[in-house]
Amino acid sequence: MNLSSIKLNVNLVLWIIASLVGTIFIYRLLFFEKDSYLFFVVNDLLSVLLLIILTFYLMKTLGQKNPQPSALVLNIGIICAFIFLVMLFVEQVLSTQIKNISTGLVNQDVFENLIFTFYGLMFLGIASYWFATFKELYFYKQYRRKNSYFIAMSVFILLAAVSNLLFRGDEFGFIYNTFFIISIILISFNSIKISWIAFISKKEKISLLILSVVISALFIINIINSGKEEFNGTILMNFSPAVYQFFKLILLYGGIYFVILFFTTLFHIPTAEAYDRKANEVSSLQFFSKLITQVLDIEELAETITEIATKVSSADASWIVIKENNDTKILANRNIALIDADLINKFLLESGTCEKITETKICSLQKFANKSQLSEKFGSLAISPLKSFNEVKGYLIAARKNELIFYEEDKTAINTFSDYASVAIENSLLLEQSIEKERLEKELDVAREIQKKILPAKDPQFENLTVTSTFIPAFETGGDYYDFFEISKNKFGFIIADVSGKGISAAFIMAEVKGIFSSLSRLIENPKDILIKANEILQQTLSKKSFVSALYGIIDFEKDTVRFARAGHCPALLIRNNSIETFKPSGIGLGLTNNNLFSTHLEEIKIDLKESDTLVFYTDGITEAKNKDLEDFGDQRFSEILIKHSSESVNKIANEVIKDVTLFSRNHSQYDDITLVILKWNKKNNLDGVKEWQNSTPQLKSKVL
Secondary structure, eight states: OOTTOSOOOHHHHHHHHHHHHHHHHHHHHHOOOTTOHHHHHHHHHHHHHHHHHHHHHHHHHHHHHOOOHHHHHHHHHHHHHHHHHHHHHHHHHHHHHHHHHTTTSSOHHHHHHHHHHHHHHHHHHHHHHHHHHHHHHHHTTOSSOOHHHHHHHHHHHHHHHHHHHHSOSTTTHHHHHHHHHHHHHHHHHHHHOOOGGGGSOHHHHHHHHHHHHHHHHHHHHHHHHHHOTTTHHHHHHHHOHHHHHHHHHHHHHHHHHHHHHHHHHHHHHHHHHHHHHHHHHHHHHHHHHHHTTSOOOHHHHHHHHHHHHHHHHTOSEEEEEEEETTEEEEEEEESSOHHHHHHHHHHHHHHTTTTTOOSOEEEESTTOTTGGGSSSOEEEEEEEEEEETTEEEEEEEEEEETTOOOOHHHHHHHHHHHHHHHHHHHHHHHHHHHHHHHHHHHHHHHHHHHHHHHSBSSOOBOSSEEEEEEEEOOSSOOEEEEEEEEEETTEEEEEEEEESSOHHHHHHHHHHHHHHHHHHHHHOOOHHHHHHHHHHHHHHHSOTTOOEEEEEEEEETTTTEEEEEEEBOOOEEEEETTEEEEEOOOOOOBTSSOHHHHHHHOOEEEEEOOTTOEEEEEOHHHHTOBOTTOOBOHHHHHHHHHHHTTTSOHHHHHHHHHHHHHHHTTTSOOOSOEEEEEEEEOOOSOOTTHHHHHHOOOOBOOOOO
């Protein structure tokens, strides 16, 4: 049977306790003939009932809170000191003041009885709390709950208390004495069972040692004071002989318990440090094993590793050395200056101490020539390799000051912990790479979506001009951009551009470029002026590391001409009469320099178009496509394909170019976007075909082969 296993209705119990307290007050005020035996029997029955119910309630309440032993001991000590003060001064206060206070009252005996009843109930409540507290201390950290011993003690304490009223006379005094002696024996036996003392730290044990001396002394003094019949003993005995006996037995319980606690704690002090260390090792390893599966920043993880390493090995300092290519990097230096850790690290590398170690190695710093340069005197090191897939990725180093050395058990503890640390660091690095990869993938998805919406959904169609555009995004999205514009009734604008960089930043710049040229194409009808204005805008918004290469042109259907300017972009190609002419007018990339310098170096070209002239505009994703030998596709191959298929349709030409580039780079991943725009001039006698482009509304969507 477990004393705390009985289920209590809290509100009902509190109501019963309050009712009993009120009943005792009323009963003692109405029937206060103290020489009546019946008065004492009824009074004790009410008091004992209150004592039992209150004790069970307090035991249940404390059991639910699950307080720590140190807190319980401190509470006992505080209440014990309070009782000491009450017993010391209450006689003077009550005996001298009650008469003065009650002089004007009708019945002085009633007032005195009221005060003494309150005094007795206070001691009843304190005794109940002490007993409930001792019960918590008895069962704390007991793996085998010996309930029968505590229950037997409780029963005999209660019997001894009740027998103080029933069998105190000379004829039946042996019954009272028997219960009293058995209670003392059981109290002593149960006080020996202090299992929780082994589970507190050395610091707590030292504090407990001091407290146990003070509290045991207070209990002994209170036992003496409560036995005096001058005042305290008389009041408690007159209130309730049973409560008085219970209170005395609890005082004896406290005195015996804390005397035994003192000696038990004293015997545990020599082994406390070893226990603390082992407990620290186990708790640290359990804590760290949970961290292995968590997503942790490598810096944060390294701090945790060195913090736990110092606890596990009882070291004064620790740090991590990570290998990076042919160099090493120090992480999370704990309790040691970075310069000291670096000096020791260089010594270990130069002396070859860390070479080919497979488990924790203990070494001394006696041979360290620069030991005097250290800000603190470290004498012994424990070096443990951090391995991943049988490869040493770094070292966990623990250090002790002065001449303190690491022992074999330290080596075992650090070696075990370093295995955990190795797994944690490897997981952290893998998770970091995975998170970074996922982040980049999401960024690229956004960039691709932006790029897809920015590019034209379909090519414009004219009677005297055929247009085709091809865009193949690379896995790492770049910033290729092309677009077509309606300038006026007889003019058609186009642009092809390449934003520096990759990813979402390039996609956003490309979106900005589209907005700029879409607006400027409606206001300016000169390619050079448009690029100058675009540079003026971009030079203010782009960072120093970003720029845009572009080629902007305008075809005049009425004059049969094309004019274009090039801002650092790939050259324009003209296929005429089965030959290629390259046009590379001067120009600097957009956003690279101020407008004065930009406009000075910008050149505009005009070409008079002839029948079947083919204009080719592209980005360097074509010419810089690589094969397995890292050889570029190049301008030569590109020109040969264009000449070979120059007589065919623009779609056929584009398909052949893409096919050859794909075959050429099939064994090498595509690194950059591929963009190709081809225009073929087919002059007719009428210009009605211009209307078809004017009436079409391209959607912002890419055309991908």
